[in-house]
Amino acid sequence: MHCDTGIQADGRGSKVAVLDTIHGGAVIARRMVESGLQAEAFEVYHHAPNLAGFDLVVAPVHLAPDNPALALAKTAKKKIITHHQAVGELLRGRVDPDLEIFEVTGTHSKTSTALLLALMLSRQKKVLSHTTRGLEIWQEGKARLLEKGLSITPGNVIHAAEVAKAQGVQALICEISLGGTGLADYGIITSLSGDYRIANATKWASTAKLQMITLAKSGAKLLANSEASLSPDVSFARGGRVYARPDKLIVAKEEVHLDLGEDLDFLGYETAIAGAAAAADQAGIPRSEIAQALSGFDGFSGRMKIKRLPNQTFFDSSNSGLKVRDVARALDRASGSDLFVVVG
Numbered sequence: 001m002h003c004d005t006g007i008q009a010d011g012r013g014s015k016v017a018v019l020d021t022i023h024g025g026a027v028i029a030r031r032m033v034e035s036g037l038q039a040e041a042f043e044v045y046h047h048a049p050n051l052a053g054f055d056l057v058v059a060p061v062h063l064a065p066d067n068p069a070l071a072l073a074k075t076a077k078k079k080i081i082t083h084h085q086a087v088g089e090l091l092r093g094r095v096d097p098d099l100e101i102f103e104v105t106g107t108h109s110k111t112s113t114a115l116l117l118a119l120m121l122s123r124q125k126k127v128l129s130h131t132t133r134g135l136e137i138w139q140e141g142k143a144r145l146l147e148k149g150l151s152i153t154p155g156n157v158i159h160a161a162e163v164a165k166a167q168g169v170q171a172l173i174c175e176i177s178l179g180g181t182g183l184a185d186y187g188i189i190t191s192l193s194g195d196y197r198i199a200n201a202t203k204w205a206s207t208a209k210l211q212m213i214t215l216a217k218s219g220a221k222l223l224a225n226s227e228a229s230l231s232p233d234v235s236f237a238r239g240g241r242v243y244a245r246p247d248k249l250i251v252a253k254e255e256v257h258l259d260l261g262e263d264l265d266f267l268g269y270e271t272a273i274a275g276a277a278a279a280a281d282q283a284g285i286p287r288s289e290i291a292q293a294l295s296g297f298d299g300f301s302g303r304m305k306i307k308r309l310p311n312q313t314f315f316d317s318s319n320s321g322l323k324v325r326d327v328a329r330a331l332d333r334a335s336g337s338d339l340f341v342v343v344g
Contacts, residue, residue, distance in 0.1 A: 017054040019044045019069055024083060024155020028058060031090055031158050044069040055079065058086045060153075061178050061208040064200030084154045084211050088182030092217070095161055095183070100125075100171040102279060103180040105209050106190030106225070110152075112272035113190050113279075114175045115300055118143070120280040120293045125170040130160035132175065133300075137167060141293060152177045171283075179211030182220075186279050187212040189224040189232075190271060223278050225271060234278050237271050242278035244270055249277055249291060256291045261298025263306040269299065 016039040018029040025041040032039035042049040048068035051057060057073040057080045065071065073080055095101070104114045111131045118129040122138035129136045134148040146163065150156045152175045161183075164172040178198070180187045192206040213222060213230070224232035226240035236242040242251050246266045249256045260266065273294065280290050298306065306315055 014038070014055040015053055016040070016056045016058060017042060017049070017051050017069075017073075018058040018083075018086070019067075020060045020063060020083075023060050023062075023151070024153035025058070025060070027155040027158055028083060028086055028090070032086075035090060042069065048072070051078065052076070056081070058083060061211070062198045065202055066200065082154075082179075082211065084176070084179050084181045085215055087154045087157050088180075088215055088217075091158065091161055091181070091183055096165065099164060099169070100186070100283060101184050102171065102173040102186045102188065102283075103184035103212065104173065104175045104188045104190060104275075105177070105179055105212055106188075107192055107194045107196070107205065107209075109190040109271040109275065110175045112269060112300060113188060113275040114173050115143075116269075116272050116276035116294075116297075117188075117279050118173050119297075120276055120285055120290050121171050121173075121283065123289050123293055124285060126168065127171045127173065128160065128164045128167060128169040129173045130156065130175060131173075135160060135163055137169070154179075154181055157181055157183070178205060178208040180215055182211075182215035182217050184212075184216070184220055186282060187216055187220055187222050188275055188279055189222070189228055189230070190275050191225045191237075192228040193225075221282055223275065223282065225275065234282060236274040236278040240274065240278075242274050242281065244273040244277065249273070249287070249294075251277065251281055251287055254287065256287045258291055259295045261296050263298045263308075265299060265306075 016032055016037055018025040018039060018041045021041050021043045029039040029041035044067055051069060051073050057078045059070050059080055059082065061082045061084065063070050102117060104110050114129055114131045118127045118138040119141055121127045122141055127138040129138060132152055134150060135146040136143040137146060154176055157174050157176065160172060160174055189209060189212055192209065195204050195206045198205050198208060216222065222232040223234045223236060224230045225237045226235040227237065234241055246260065248258050277290050281287060
C-alpha cells in the first residue's frame with residue numbers, strides 16, 4: 001500500500017510539474033488545474049524545462065532516468081511520483097463509491113481479458129470498458145462503441161472515469177499500460193512472462209506493472225496469473241484457483257461446462273478466459289452465467305478471429321500485440337494450397 005502525496009488535501013499551495021505530454025501528461029495536468037492545483041505539463045523529449053519552481057514532479061514510469069528533466073528533478077531532490085499514482089490520487093474520493101472499478105495490466109492478454117470481463121459483467125450490469133479498442137458500453141453481452149483512438153496510458157483513466165459517470169454505468173474496466181492507479185476494487189495482472197526493458201533499458205516492465213500491488217487501496221482484491229509467482233487473493237490460469245479447458249471452466253475445483261465456439265483459438269484466449277472468469281466470480285456473477293456468457297464465443301475481431309467466406313478463410317490477428325507465435329498458430333490451423341500471410 002502507498003501513502004498519498006497530498007495532491008488532494010493539502011497540495012493546493014504546491015506547484016506540480018507533469019512530465020511527458022505525449023503519454024497523458026497534459027490530461028493529468030489539466031485535471032489538476034480543474035481541481036484547484038497549480039500544475040503545468042511539459043514535453044520532455046525535445047526540451048529540458050526548468051523545474052526549479054516546482055515542488056512535485058509527476059513522471060511516467062517509462063521515462064529514462066537520464067532524461068534531462070527527470071535527472072535535474074532528482075538532483076534537486078524534488079518529490080517524484082508516477083503518472084499512475086497521480087491519477088489514482090486525483091480521482092480517489094471523486095468517483096461514485098458504488099462504481100465497481102477493475103484495472104487490467106500485464107505483458108499479454110490485457111485487452112482480451114478486459115473485453116471478456118465486460119461481456120460477463122454485462123449480463124447483470126451496465127459496463128464501460130476502456131481498452132485499446134476504445135471506450136465501449138456493454139449491456140446484455142452487446143458492446144456499443146463510444147470513442148476510438150484513446151491509448152491505455154494511465155492519464156486516460158481520467159477521461160474513462162468521466163464517461164463512466166456521464167453514462168451512469170455500474171462497472172468500469174480499464175486496461176492500463178505498466179501497472180494500476182490504485183483506484184481498482186479488483187486489480188488483474190494477466191501475466192509477467194515475456195518481460196521486457198523500459199526506461200532506456202534501466203528497469204523491467206514487470207517492476208512497473210507491480211504498481212497494481214504497491215498502489216492498491218485498502219480492501220482491493222488482487223487477481224494474478226499463477227505463473228507470476230505472486231501471492232494474490234485469487235490466482236488464475238494453469239496451476240491457479242481458476243483455469244479453463246476447451247470444454248470447461250474450473251473454479252475452486254468446481255467444474256462448469258463451457259460451450260465455446262468451434263473456431264475459437266483456445267490457446268490464444270486461455271489466459272483471458274481464466275482471468276476474466278476469476279474477476280467476474282469475485283464480483284458476484286454466478287458461475288453458470290459466466291459460462292453462458294461464453295456460449296458460442298469465437299474470439300474478438302483482430303484477435304485470432306476466424307472469418308469464413310465462400311472459398312476463403314481469414315485468420316484475423318490484426319492487433320498491436322501480434323506475436324510470431326500467433327502467426328505460427330494460424331499457419332498450423334490453415335490448410336489448402338493457396339495460403340497467404342500478411343503481417344504488419
